[in-house]
Amino acid sequence: MRVDLLPTEGGGSYRFVILLLATCGILISSLPVIVVTIMSFSAADNTGFPPEALSLLWYSEVIALFTSEDANSAQSVVGSTVTSLLVAVIVMAISTGVCIPLAYVLARGDRRIRGGMELLFTLPLVFPLVILGIAFLLVAESLRLELGIWRIVIPHVALVLPFVLRNCLSAMSGISIELEEAAVSLGASPLRAIWDVVIPLMKAGILAGLIFALIISFNEFTITFFMYTVDVSTLPIWMYSRTASSLDPSTLALSVFIIVADVVLIVLVDKLIAGRASLF
């Protein structure tokens, strides 16, 4: 007979405590999502909760926002979305392009250097984001260059690197150097061995890092708030501008779209880290 890990004696009080904790945790993490989702179906244009009547009004509003060009707003929602996606794609490309070779060198190199480098790349995470935003703004202004989209890409890369690096490093740590040597002994040049053996085995870690980069960059607000200009702005900035004075329920409907996309991506990350999926 199978023995339960948790004692069931004492009136099941252990079970009760665990159920309580789990419920609290789930509520805290999902309550905002639930509220936003319910409110996005509201029929009223105020933000009273719970909504008195339900409708798809705000969803049609979002679709209208994307399909009809709004001449009044300086930066349209379409422009912001395109910028956001473009920034995210560039950030993904740069961060993996940096992190794959870096993770390889750190994993194969001196242990102490590895610790130091990991710490260095984690710095942007412990730095207060507002200060980081001001710092990047100061640097960008003092350069006196037309940076365009790069004023947002560069801070995003700094934020995303630790996540991507960590994923690549943990992927590397499972790859024994004997595998590379085996490929080399069979006639592969060292670079060929990395391409044929190391990269395919890092695949899951690289993909997980890519998705982290995408989500973090796409949702980033604080630093971007300092860096955006009239020409270069992202979707979170646009949403903030729509809600700063009075809450516009169409942004809630838009958030639901983003949440759905994010959840799909997070499920994907989960599967990849568990090593069950293979996308290529």
Added chain:
Amino acid sequence: MTSDTHLHINNVSKRFDTVDALRDIDLKIERGSFVCLLGPSGCGKTTLLRIIAGFEAASKGSLILDGNDISNQPPHKRGFGMVFQSLALFPHMSVARNIGYGLKLRGIKGAAQRDRVEELLEVIQLPHIADRPVSALSGGQRQRVAIARALAIQPPLFLLDEPLSALDAQLRDNMQIELRQLQQKFGVTTVLVTHDQHEAMMLADELVVLKDGAIRQSAPPTQIYNDPADSFVADFLGAANLIDVGAIKGGAVDLFGTPVQSATPHQDGDNILAAVRAEHVGLTPVLSNGKTCVGEISFMRDLGAATEFVVAIQGKDLRVRRSSAEAQGLDIGSKVALTFDPAQVSLFKAV
């Protein structure tokens, strides 16, 4: 037989920081022979194999393959097939792609590659596993696939780094026989690293015993077994009694009453260690304590065909192995006389 040196390890030394991993290793490996590098852990045997493979550079000395200096050739240009201790099969490739990897790098593709892979799978007696992932294989199957992958490229040298150490005893026994048969079938010059003296004795044409980065003895296994060069080799090759017999006089020592003449010249007064194998010690029951070579059995165990004794004699413990028939009537506490055949006793200067 004329000597045909395939690989000459020419005075190779290797230093790691302050440690001498290898000191002046000079070894000529015959074409088609099976050489075992044998020694305790840390003796430098794996370092030597990695220098041959090209993964380490020698600090001093050179490697001469067929008369050409290959010391500065990178490992992927040497094309030596290697089997690693972890086997290092590519986990993201099927068995066929693992074996075919070296062929692919040599531009052998499509049907030619498939035929060669099938041929090799036939040789390792696993004809139906080509499309399986390596994770679905048993230990013995992985072993065979790793060997097939290394032999697929028809390497001039076949290198193995303790490839059988992860297998259980019976499988290891079978794999040793198979490995030897494969090596003879392909006729490939082979260097295998091991710390297991039985494995080395079983496989090797030439046995190289290493200790502390230096070659202690290099000879065919039976010669090393019967005529070890020093007390370390005698001890390491298993079950030898090392007995301090004191100073030598007139070229002979006294081994519990048996005079043993030294085959090699020793100076009078040199302190001598005598090595004699457990199965080379004779044992006869005695009733009285009259003779000097009488000891008392302090331990015995039946090993089936043979019985092993530990005999306490003059404050020393000697291992003796006799056939079980001779053990009749003997028990712990029995008095026995030990006899030695001087021809089977090796004498070394104690250091």
